[in-house]
Amino acid sequence: MTARESLALITETMNNNRKDIIFRSGKHFILWGVLLTLFSLAVFILWRATGHAQWNFLWFVMPAVGFPLAHLLDRKKDADLPENVFSRILSSIWLSFCIFSVSVAVFTVLYVSVNPNPIGTIAVGASLTAQIVLLFGMALTISGFVVKNWPVIVAGFVTGIGGLAIYYIVDLGAAQMLIFTFAGVVLALTGVIIKNLRR
Template identity: 45%
Template sequence: MEKTNENKEMTAQESLSLINEVLNKSRKSILRNNGKHFILWGVLLTVLSLGIYELWHITGNPIWNLLWFAMPIIGIPLVKLISRKDDAIPQNVISKQISKVWLAYCVFVTSIFVISIFTGLIELSLVIVLLLGFAECISGIMLKNWPIIISGFILGVGGAFAAALMPTAAEQLLLFTIGGVILVVTGLIIKIQYR
């Protein structure tokens, strides 16, 4: 945008163009910032799922799954750290709704995880990967981005199907590695889309 000038006389068309330009610039800046968060959580999910898979595989003990609780412990301070460098970028309706979708995802997954620990009745990986794909798909719909919508659908439906076919729960963890990579790619797509 050109240097704004308080006293410049504007025509109606110029005023509308200015509103459009400013809104677009601000929207891009806000949504581009969202991309960082997808990348951060994606990297964390990839690293943790691979780590837990390896530890479970080597020791044969599923207790390593408790390491999933390290995700918010590491992730939330990191989110705060990167947010501090964002030059106070505010949230708009879309970014706020996307945050709420992922917050709901976290609440669902934590609840299912805890219920599963005590009852062992739920096919945990299947449900979590389905929810992950669903949250990804909803984010894509909000951002009006077809690659994100499709990758969310493939991750959710394909992942749930793969989870049902995989013989051991340890192997099912690799689905979350794929999920993490998809989150990273989603973050990169958002950063490019709103460059």
């Protein structure tokens, strides 16, 4: 092998390796994006039809469905794919998002259930969407920086800050779930972009 051929081999192998690993992350983005879209639409429809905000408890089912599906997705084809620094950072970002979102939701439910002040509890319960959409936007923006993709970075800002702005500007009621529908579509599209980085 000449020096040029050796360097070309190193570059090609490292690039293929990096793309294969990031490709797996793309599949997870699509899975969670689709789930987020479906669950937000389900909550929106049920909440609007019945007038009961309690349909939001359906959100707790999403991780219970999503994590086994994600596990199955990995077992099927990419079981032997190793972790690299990018995939580890992406997993850490979204695992942190999941933990923070579920914690905020649980604390809100607990607060609302024990607090006797109805006006205060409504305000706390209602701000949950704003908090989670902001966390989501931050997680997506950082993911965009990790994969060095401007559309994903911009989508993160638009979803997080735009979602927050829409929430505060418009009195949305059940329709606030459509902010998450938009976020779900953006997440799935991010997955498609990440998968296409392989090419």
